Amino acid sequence: MSDTVRLVCPAGRKHVELWAGYALVALGIVAIAVDPTHWANITLGVLTAVIGAALAVHGHLIKVPVLEVSDGEFRYERGRYVVSVPFHDIGSYYVLPGRIRSLGLCDTAGRPKRFPSLQSRRSSRTYLPLTGMTKPAKVESFMAMAGIPPRKRSLSA
Incomplete structure (x- = not known):
């Protein structure tokens, strides 16, 4: 066999963590943009964005099986x-x-x-x-x- 046949198995958890992480980062930016002068919005926005970034990074680290x-x-x-x-x-x-x-x-x-x-x-x-x-x-x-x-x-x- 000279051709390469490849199957990448889908991982639902990986997709969920990536999408949720990116959504939380966007939500954090929106929370800061709504009222950038109030300390509560800034704190909430930064915490939400940091948690979202951590979730997205963890999603990228999940390894999926590959058959070849x-x-x-x-x-x-x-x-x-x-x-x-x-x-x-x-x-x-x-x-x-x-x-x-x-x-x-x-x-x-x-x-x-x-x-x-x-x-x-x-x-x-x-x-x-x-x-x-x-x-x-x-x-x-x-x-x-x-x-x-x-x-x-x-x-x-």
């Missing part, structure tokens, strides 16, 4: 956590249902692959966490474009 297949390699990236698997080692995949979806990969024999855990919380895990807003159909479409069959249609099982 290119140059014969499957790559999962979430911030500093990166998993790279040679494309020929992947036999199939499955999507775990739940509030926060996860992606599991199987080897060519049909056994789940194990990955190192995020932030050393466990010794290993058999899935890669996605976000709650990630639709299973979108993951299935991405994997179909990458050429990885679902577990129920795996050639080895």
